[in-house]
Amino acid sequence: MTFGPTFLSNLLLILTGFGGAFIAALWIALVIWTYRDIRSRARDPLVQILSTLLVAVLTRRRVLTISQVLSMSARACSMRAMVAP
Numbered sequence: 088m089t090f091g092p093t094f095l096s097n098l099l100l101i102l103t104g105f106g107g108a109f110i111a112a113l114w115i116a117l118v119i120w121t122y123r124d125i126r127s128r129a130r131d132p133l134v135q136i137l138s139t140l141l142v143a144v145l146t147r148r149r150v151l152t153i154s155q156v157l158s159m160s161a162r163a164c165s166m167r168a169m170v171a172p
Contacts (some may be wrong), residue, residue: 114134114146114147117142117146118139118142120145121138121139121142121143122139124142125138125139
């Protein structure tokens with residue numbers, strides 16, 4: 088069973104989209120979990136907001152880097168699939 092280059096390209100695009108959505112959902116869940124955790128530990132609202140923002144900002148950069156790597160990998164694979172005989 089052989090798959091055409093367009094099928095592989097579309098499959099990689101879909102898998103990359105699901106991977107990106109999963110990573111985004113994981114990031115949002117991490118921020119929510121951090122807020123709920125710090126809310127139970129500290130009473131000061133400023134500490135709650137700053138700690139949540141700290142987690143949101145510092146982890147977002149890593150999430151974007153992971154998403155970019157996945158996207159570049161999918162593009163490279165789809166380009167190889169189009170070039171392959």
